[in-house]
Amino acid sequence: xxxxxxxxxxxxxxxxxxxxxxxxxxxPKIVLGPTLIVALIFxxxxxxxxxxxxxxxxxxxxxYELAGVVQYINLFANERWWTALKNLAxxxxxxxxxxxxxxxxxxxLLDQRIRAEGFLRSIYLYPMALSFIVTGTAWKWILNPGLxxxxxxxxWGFESFTFEWIVTPGxxxxxxxxxxxxxxxxxxxxxxxxxxxxxxxxxxxxxxxxGAGPVRIYASIVIPSLRPVFFSSLIILAHIAIKSFDLVMAxxxxxxxxxSDLPATFMYxxxxxxxxxxxxxxxxxxxxxxxxxxxxxxxYSETRxxxxx
Amino acid sequence: MAERLExxxxxxxxxxxxxxxxxxxxxxxxxxxxxxxxxxxxxVKTLAEIRTGNLLSLPSTITMEPWVKAWGSACTGVDCTGLxxxxxxxxxxxxxxxxxxxxxxxxxxxxxxMWRFKGSDLMFSLLLVGCFIPFQVxxxxxxxxxxxxxxxxxxxxxxxxxxxxGLAFTTLFFRNFYVSVPAELTKAARIDGAGFFTIFxxxxxxxxxxxxxxxxxxxxxxxxxxxxxxxxxxxxxRQPITVALNNLVNTSTGVKEYNVDMAAxxxxxxxxxxxxxxxxxxxxxxxxxxxxxx
Numbered sequence: 277x278x279x280x281x282x283x284x285x286x287x288x289x290x291x292x293x294x295x296x297x298x299x300x301x302x303x304p305k306i307v308l309g310p311t312l313i314v315a316l317i318f319x320x321x322x323x324x325x326x327x328x329x330x331x332x333x334x335x336x337x338x339x340y341e342l343a344g345v346v347q348y349i350n351l352f353a354n355e356r357w358w359t360a361l362k363n364l365a366x367x368x369x370x371x372x373x374x375x376x377x378x379x380x381x382x383x384x385l386l387d388q389r390i391r392a393e394g395f396l397r398s399i400y401l402y403p404m405a406l407s408f409i410v411t412g413t414a415w416k417w418i419l420n421p422g423l424x425x426x427x428x429x430x431x432w433g434f435e436s437f438t439f440e441w442i443v444t445p446g447x448x449x450x451x452x453x454x455x456x457x458x459x460x461x462x463x464x465x466x467x468x469x470x471x472x473x474x475x476x477x478x479x480x481x482x483x484x485x486x487g488a489g490p491v492r493i494y495a496s497i498v499i500p501s502l503r504p505v506f507f508s509s510l511i512i513l514a515h516i517a518i519k520s521f522d523l524v525m526a527x528x529x530x531x532x533x534x535x536s537d538l539p540a541t542f543m544y545x546x547x548x549x550x551x552x553x554x555x556x557x558x559x560x561x562x563x564x565x566x567x568x569x570x571x572x573x574x575x576y577s578e579t580r581x582x583x584x585x
Numbered sequence: 586m587a588e589r590l591e592x593x594x595x596x597x598x599x600x601x602x603x604x605x606x607x608x609x610x611x612x613x614x615x616x617x618x619x620x621x622x623x624x625x626x627x628x629v630k631t632l633a634e635i636r637t638g639n640l641l642s643l644p645s646t647i648t649m650e651p652w653v654k655a656w657g658s659a660c661t662g663v664d665c666t667g668l669x670x671x672x673x674x675x676x677x678x679x680x681x682x683x684x685x686x687x688x689x690x691x692x693x694x695x696x697x698x699m700w701r702f703k704g705s706d707l708m709f710s711l712l713l714v715g716c717f718i719p720f721q722v723x724x725x726x727x728x729x730x731x732x733x734x735x736x737x738x739x740x741x742x743x744x745x746x747x748x749x750x751g752l753a754f755t756t757l758f759f760r761n762f763y764v765s766v767p768a769e770l771t772k773a774a775r776i777d778g779a780g781f782f783t784i785f786x787x788x789x790x791x792x793x794x795x796x797x798x799x800x801x802x803x804x805x806x807x808x809x810x811x812x813x814x815x816x817x818x819x820x821x822x823r824q825p826i827t828v829a830l831n832n833l834v835n836t837s838t839g840v841k842e843y844n845v846d847m848a849a850x851x852x853x854x855x856x857x858x859x860x861x862x863x864x865x866x867x868x869x870x871x872x873x874x875x876x877x878x879x
Binding site: 300303304305307308310311312314315316318319320321322323325326329338381382385386388390396398399400401402403404405406407408409410411412413414415416417418423424425427428431458462466515518519521522525526529539540543544547548553556557559560561563564567568571 | 610614616617620621627640700705708712714715720722723726727729749753780781806810816817830834835843846849854861865
């Protein structure tokens with residue numbers, strides 16, 4: 277049935293409402309349309325665009341003649357990219373571990389019927405409201421060897437105390453872990469605390485009747501039942517780690533030299549400061565691939581769970 | 586849960602346990618507060634005092650000079666006009682970007698739950714991916730596009746970018762909130778002849794304040810704190826405050842003025858910190874909803 281005919285049929289019975297009805301039926305699509313177009317162009321289109329650039333020899337200006345995988349070969353022949361990947365492994369691993377450990381510990385402590393729990397919780401969480409640039413600036417000052425912690429401890433009487441990680445190649449990436457964990461661990465605490473509050477009390481009671489002590493109960497009942505929280509925290513933290521850019525820029529600037537580069541700072545440097553658009557695009561595509569390798573299985577399992585439930 | 590654990594212990598071990606728990610909690614609280622304390626005290630010390638004192642010492646005289654300088658005359662690259670211009674820049678793109686992305690998100694969420702059509706679920710999944718992509722993958726095309734649209738290095742350009750990449754999140758927030766609104770509510774209204782917009786404005790919107798607050802806070806924090814888009818898509822006088830702060834701290838000409846750095850950092854962090862203090866509950870809700878689901 278073609279629309280004009282349908283409209284005229286309807287017009288016999290309800291002359292004025294027919295057009296409005298059509299408009300009404302199309303409205304949801306009209307409202308959602310712009311967002312769909314935006315997503316298709318600016319997410320998917322741009323991914324394809326960047327992907328295309330990564331197969332060209334673009335330098336200062338984008339060029340679109342395909343040149344094969346030369347940029348990927350260059351990328352993996354680039355010592356600095358390997359440094360960035362190694363740093364991502366160090367930073368990602370330690371950052372995730374520290375946030376999970378600190379977050380779990382704080383959540384368990386806060387779950388002991390604490391007075392002023394709300395107050396303490398908001399202290400642990402406030403760094404999350406700050407920009408990574410602000411966090412980086414603050415820790416850069418705290419960690420600077422001349423007047424920061426090193427100086428403080430020396431004034432306390434430990435004259436030979438040295439803490440110069442932030443200016444030591446190979447160690448500066450660990451200062452990024454320190455600042456990153458300070459910023460994000462409170463958030464993991466909040467997730468764990470919500471998880472702890474959701475545990476069924478009757479299981480605990482049963483274990484107590486069987487004579488299990490508190491340590492035993494935490495180790496073999498409470499913590500294992502927090503598995504889903506571990507899982508989602510892990511995903512979120514991995515995601516933060518891979519995208520980490522601001523914190524490194526503010527704290528170490530990728531330095532000394534390029535010893536604390538991460539893939540995100542590598543991409544920025546090559547694409548925008550060194551006029552290596554092709555290489556920058558290739559590194560961006562590698563970042564996307566890494567994120568997708570983590571996220572897609574999660575979305576898949578999430579949607580499957582929802583469908584079953 | 587914890588209360589039941591304790592009943593099995595004797596009074597003595599219980600007391601020791603309490604002391605340890607509170608001790609640890611307070612120690613951690615001090616650890617989290619330390620950087621804020623250091624920032625504030627450093628920002629009101631004179632440079633001479635910074636050099637002779639230490640990180641944790643209290644200022645003997647309080648000077649507001651660093652604050653005045655950070656706000657009005659510190660160098661953030663070529664020009665030395667402080668952060669005030671950049672602060673205003675941030676305000677002028679954050680506010681419209683938050684409002685627009687929240688509005689569109691509300692309508693999207695409404696359609697995706699109450700007016701579902703064939704393909705709308707697929708669309709939602711397509712959009713969800715936007716929450717996860719590392720933005721590095723869109724930077725180069727976006728720089729080109731903004732250039733050819735004539736909005737490169739402009740406030741309009743930044744509003745555009747933040748709205749586009751914020752939509753996935755705002756849609757997600759509203760969709761997940763509206764899913765729990767009973768369908769009977771809108772069905773009844775539809776039978777009574779209420780249309781798309783009538784239902785939205787008369788029924789759905791009045792239910793929405795909680796999620797609007799969550800969404801606005803989330804977007805405000807994200808966009809205010811953004812550095813990546815700011816540093817790539819703007820330069821000079823147009824830069825947002827995060828970029829200006831980074832420039833201020835990392836342009837090392839002459840004497841390093843740590844007190845000015847710290848004052849500048851607090852200025853940059855203050856708006857989001859205030860939001861957190863005033864509406865922390867909603868902040869957390871957005872964080873968990875945005876992160877766990879997104």
